[in-house]
Amino acid sequence: MTEHYFHLTANWPGLRNDVGTIDAGNLKTKVSIPPEMEGPGIGTNPDEMLLGAAATCYIITLAAMMERSNLEKEVLTMESVGVVDVTNGVITYKKIIHKPSIVLKADATEKDKSLALRLAEKAETSCMISRAIQGNVEVELQAVIKSEDL
Numbered sequence: 001m002t003e004h005y006f007h008l009t010a011n012w013p014g015l016r017n018d019v020g021t022i023d024a025g026n027l028k029t030k031v032s033i034p035p036e037m038e039g040p041g042i043g044t045n046p047d048e049m050l051l052g053a054a055a056t057c058y059i060i061t062l063a064a065m066m067e068r069s070n071l072e073k074e075v076l077t078m079e080s081v082g083v084v085d086v087t088n089g090v091i092t093y094k095k096i097i098h099k100p101s102i103v104l105k106a107d108a109t110e111k112d113k114s115l116a117l118r119l120a121e122k123a124e125t126s127c128m129i130s131r132a133i134q135g136n137v138e139v140e141l142q143a144v145i146k147s148e149d150l
Contacts, residue, residue, distance in 0.1 A: 006024065006025075007024065007025070008022055008023065008024035008027075009022070009023050009024075010022045010023075010031075016033065016039075017032070017033060017038075017039055017040055018032070018040075019031070019032045019040060019042045019043060020032070021043075029043050029044050030042050030043025030044075031043045031044055031045060031046075032045060033045060034047060034048075036084075037086075037091070047082055047084055047093065048082075050082065050093060050096075050133075050137075051080055051081075051082035051096060053129045054080065054096050054098075054127070054129045054130065054133065054139070055078060055080040055096075055098065057127040057128060057129035057130065058078070058080075058098050058100075058123055058124060058127045058129070058130065059076065059078050059100065061123040061126050061127040062076070062100060062119060062120060062123035063076060065119045065122065065123055065126070066102075066116070066119055069115060069119060071104070071112060071115055071116060071119065072104065072105050072108075073102055073103060073104055073105070073116075074103045074104065074105060074106075074148045075101070075102075075103040075148075076100065076101070076102055076103075077100070077101050078098060078099060078100040078101065079099045080096060080097065080098050080099065081096070081097040081099075082095075082096050083095040083096070083097070093136075093137050094137065094138065095137065095138040095139070095140060096133075096137060096138070096139050096140070097139075097140045097141075097142060098124065098139065098140070098141050098142070098143075099142045099143070099144070100120055100141075100143050100144070101143075101144045101146075102116045102120065102143065102144070102145045102146075103146055103147065103148055104116060104145070104146070104147045104148065105147065105148060106147055106148040106149070107147075108147040108148075112147075113145045113146075113147070116143075116145045117143060117145050120141065120143040120145070121141060121143070124139055124141050
């Protein structure tokens with residue numbers, strides 16, 4: 001068994017609406033509560049970081065699966081949306097919606113498009129972040145698959 005360790009240090013100098021910092025190697029940023037939750041909105045926040053972790057894990061997993069399947073693409077982009085519910089003062093990260101857009105080569109077949117959709121679906125269940133939040137945060141997939149116009 002191989003284990004990888006990732007480290008983060010955090011500094012929070014004040015109270016609720018102050019600004020802190022995090023340092024995790026390549027990730028160094030200010031953090032605060034977002035303005036939607038009556039915070040100062042400086043730097044990033046846990047909501048954006050969870051969305052970023054889920055989105056980057058998903059798109060990297062999808063790209064790796066496409067590569068292993070020899071499925072050539074022209075473009076792979078994605079928009080992701082995080083939905084946070086606040087009911088009776090309880091804040092719950094409810095849902096993440098991934099909207100990948102896969103543009104295959106111009107000569108892509110229907111079989112290639114079908115494979116791309118299957119891989120898009122499988123990447124969501126294979127990504128370690130999706131597996132980590134499974135049962136707590138719903139992940140929805142809205143994939144668009146097309147081929148490049150000639």
